[in-house]
Amino acid sequence: MLSFIDSHAHxxxxxxxxxxxTVMQRMMDAGVEKVFLPNIxxxxxxxxxxxxxxxxxxxxxxxxxxxxxxxENTDGELNIVKQQLxxxxxxxxxxxxLDFYWDTTFKEQQIAAFSTQIDWALLYGLPxxxxxxxxxxxxxxxxxxxxxxxxxxxxxxxxGTADEAHEIIDLGFxxxxxxxxxxxxxxxxxxxxxxxxxxxxLETDAPYLAPVPYRGKRNESSYIPLIAEKIADTKxxxxxxxxxxxxxxxxxxxxF
Ligand SMILES: [Zn+2]
Numbered sequence: 040m041l042s043f044i045d046s047h048a049h050x051x052x053x054x055x056x057x058x059x060x061t062v063m064q065r066m067m068d069a070g071v072e073k074v075f076l077p078n079i080x081x082x083x084x085x086x087x088x089x090x091x092x093x094x095x096x097x098x099x100x101x102x103x104x105x106x107x108x109x110x111e112n113t114d115g116e117l118n119i120v121k122q123q124l125x126x127x128x129x130x131x132x133x134x135x136x137l138d139f140y141w142d143t144t145f146k147e148q149q150i151a152a153f154s155t156q157i158d159w160a161l162l163y164g165l166p167x168x169x170x171x172x173x174x175x176x177x178x179x180x181x182x183x184x185x186x187x188x189x190x191x192x193x194x195x196x197x198x199g200t201a202d203e204a205h206e207i208i209d210l211g212f213x214x215x216x217x218x219x220x221x222x223x224x225x226x227x228x229x230x231x232x233x234x235x236x237x238x239x240x241l242e243t244d245a246p247y248l249a250p251v252p253y254r255g256k257r258n259e260s261s262y263i264p265l266i267a268e269k270i271a272d273t274k275x276x277x278x279x280x281x282x283x284x285x286x287x288x289x290x291x292x293x294x295f
Pocket of ligand 1: 047049077134244
C-alpha cells in the first residue's frame, strides 16, 4: 500500500459538512494518511479547528488570512491570525499570498498582509503556504526579499512558467502540484517533466480543482493518487517513487 500526503485541502468547508466522516475514510483507504488544512479567514477558524480535533492523527491546521479575504477589515482579520499563532502550534502560516485574478481593488493591502504574515512565519519558525493566482511573479519577488535563509514553504497550485518554477526552487521552496496537471490543456506536464520530484508536494485544494475524471465535481483528498499517477506518467517514474518522495517532502516541510 502506497502512502501519500495531501498538502492542501479545505475539508472543513460547508461542501463537506454532510459527509466529512466518509470523505476522511475514503482518503485513508486511498493511502492518503495526512491532510494539511489551510485557513481562509476569521469566519472559517472554528470549523477548521473543530475538524482538526475530530481527526487528530490525520488532519493538521494551518493559520493565515487568504488573499481573497483581504478587504476593508484587514487589520481586524490579521489581529485574529496573530492571536491564533501566538496561542498554539500550527503546521504552517497559510494560506497567504496574492490573488490578482478576481479583484485588484485591495492589491496594496494584499501585498502588505502577505508581507506581515511571512514575518510571523519567520517569528514562529513555520513554513508558509502561498496562493499566487495571476501573481506568481509578484509572490516570488516578495519571497526573495524576505529570504534570509530560514524561510521555507510551498507555492500551492503552482501555475507559473518553467523559469518561475526554477526561481521558486532556487529560493528553497516547493511546488504544490494538484489536479490541474491532469487537465487537457495544462502546461504543467511540460514543466514538471524537467523538475526533480524532491521539489514537489502533492495537493488537491479540495473542494476545488478536482483531477480528471472528476473535473468540475467536488474534489476530495482520496483523489491524490490520480495526481501522483499523472506525475509518474509525465516523468516516466513509478507511482511508488512519487508517493515516497512527495511524502518525505511534505513531512519535512511541515515537520510532522
Ligand atoms: Zn487553497
